[in-house]
Amino acid sequence: MTIKEALQKLEHFCAYQDRCHQEVVTKLYSLKMSPDEADIIIVKLIADNFLNETRFACSFARGKHRMKSWGKTRIINELKMRHISTVNINLALKEITPEEYETTFNELSQKCWGSLNETNSLKKRKKFCDYMLRRGYESNLIYDKAKEFEQI
Structure with a gap:
């Protein structure tokens, strides 16, 4: 594959969805491009604003x-x-506003707590906390919310 063909293919790849450098490099190596050719293509993609981290x-x-x-x-x-x-x-x-973050957290925690059919309060609390931690929320928020639910 020539550099021009690979560049065209990667322009479509990047235009379809925003990509990080790592994804583009992986794609280039899957197209069997050499490291020097890959560098040329990446520089061109950045210059043409197809690739923006x-x-x-x-x-x-x-x-x-x-x-x-x-x-x-x-x-x-x-x-x-x-x-x-x-x-x-x-x-x-900074793209996520504090109000939006809090709203999403509250909605998700309500939905999760309500869906747990555990009778043992400690097990229910653990399942809730584990789920929310897997979703990537901060532990202090999760534990405060669990205490709030247990008091209801």
Whole structure:
């Protein structure tokens, strides 16, 4: 595959959905491109604004919070796995307003607590806390919410 063909293929790949550098590099190697050719293509994608790590981080954070109700901890960990810089991670987290975050957390915790059919209060609390921690919410928020539910 020539550089021009690979560039065209990756422009479509990046235009379809925001991508991080790691995803593009993986795609380039799957197309059997050499490291030098990959560098040329990546520079061109960045110059033409097909590849933008800040834009990727912001849309990733917004999307995962709004669509999958992920908390900040999970979003941070997922972005770190994709080798996104701390600066871009902090910018991405600013995309989620505190009001929106609190609303999502409250709705998700209500739904989860209501769906648990556990009679033992300690087991119910553990299941609730484990679920919310997996979703990436901060432990202090979760434990305060669990205490609040237990008092009702």
